[in-house]
Amino acid sequence: PFVAPENCLLTLFDWSADRIVGLLDLAAKLKCQYRAGECPRPLVGRTLVQIYDKPSLRTRLSFSTAMTQLGGNDLFLTSQEAGLMGREDPSDVARVLGRMADAVVMRTFGQERVEALAADAGVPVVNGLTDEFHPCQALTDLLTLREAFGDDLSGRRIVFVGDGNNVSRSLAIACAKLGVRFTLCSPPDYEFDEAFLKRLRAAVPGARIDHGAMPSRAVAGADAIVTDVWASMGQEAQRDEKLRAFANYQVDASLMNAAADDAVFLHCLPAHRGEEVTAAVIDGPQSRVFDQAENRMHLARALFVELLT
Numbered sequence: 001p002f003v004a005p006e007n008c009l010l011t012l013f014d015w016s017a018d019r020i021v022g023l024l025d026l027a028a029k030l031k032c033q034y035r036a037g038e039c040p041r042p043l044v045g046r047t048l049v050q051i052y053d054k055p056s057l058r059t060r061l062s063f064s065t066a067m068t069q070l071g072g073n074d075l076f077l078t079s080q081e082a083g084l085m086g087r088e089d090p091s092d093v094a095r096v097l098g099r100m101a102d103a104v105v106m107r108t109f110g111q112e113r114v115e116a117l118a119a120d121a122g123v124p125v126v127n128g129l130t131d132e133f134h135p136c137q138a139l140t141d142l143l144t145l146r147e148a149f150g151d152d153l154s155g156r157r158i159v160f161v162g163d164g165n166n167v168s169r170s171l172a173i174a175c176a177k178l179g180v181r182f183t184l185c186s187p188p189d190y191e192f193d194e195a196f197l198k199r200l201r202a203a204v205p206g207a208r209i210d211h212g213a214m215p216s217r218a219v220a221g222a223d224a225i226v227t228d229v230w231a232s233m234g235q236e237a238q239r240d241e242k243l244r245a246f247a248n249y250q251v252d253a254s255l256m257n258a259a260a261d262d263a264v265f266l267h268c269l270p271a272h273r274g275e276e277v278t279a280a281v282i283d284g285p286q287s288r289v290f291d292q293a294e295n296r297m298h299l300a301r302a303l304f305v306e307l308l309t
């Protein structure tokens, strides 16, 4: 069996703007129903399998609670337990998963591992974070920005102050698709790589994306300032070097003041207060980080409804 790439969520490159908007509309509707105590259960008898190589709180919980709320079941395995660390051929694992699971979420290191799973599983596969992309987080960030600024985000300006990493790459793709201006503000050695920018411009010819090296200048007038950890999972050995490189890229009150008056602060969490963001900002009035965390669950429910019904 073959599942078309758009029936998986691997990078977001192959999702159209209409599909993204439809998903965000559905997530907002499901959130509203949830608040009113209504929880439709269209996935009774369906099974989600999650396979992780890295730790997770939000991703694992959001997919697990989403599947349970929709009436389905979920199972969690490490890659080791699933047999992906040498016990058997990854393609055989994928084909067995496809016979028993209705969807698979994978969190791992190389993007190619999620793509290989999707190629062979024959059921929708969702990227729960790789070294290169974090598409569920990016969609959630758009949902959170729509709550702050209304459904039409076109023309808004988002500045990501931090590393050109999985989270910022996916957010850049999501913004480009919806006509949102995106600036990566990073030290010169931590910009997006040329191959990524080329792929993004090919996928979204009108993408409004740029780079700034000086935070106070980059955030001037921004609608949202977003950041993430400086050293991602798997980069523990580079931590000291990154702490030095990003020392002038902390999101603090003066940086928030340089953005628009109604600007919001987003961070996918986990956060390090005193490193990429001050406590005053992340725990302050402009921060939407816990709405953003909750929104992972609403987005996950919308995603399963979209992919499985």
Ligand code: CP
Residues within 6 Å of the ligand: 055, 056, 057, 058, 059, 060, 129, 137, 268, 269, 270
């Ligand atoms: N934001 C996010 O993906 O969090 P976890 O790593 O805890 O899943």
Ligand code: NVA
Residues within 6 Å of the ligand: 129, 165, 166, 167, 228, 229, 231, 232, 233, 268, 269, 270
């Ligand atoms: N960039 C971070 C995101 C964690 C949700 C990491 O990959 O560790």
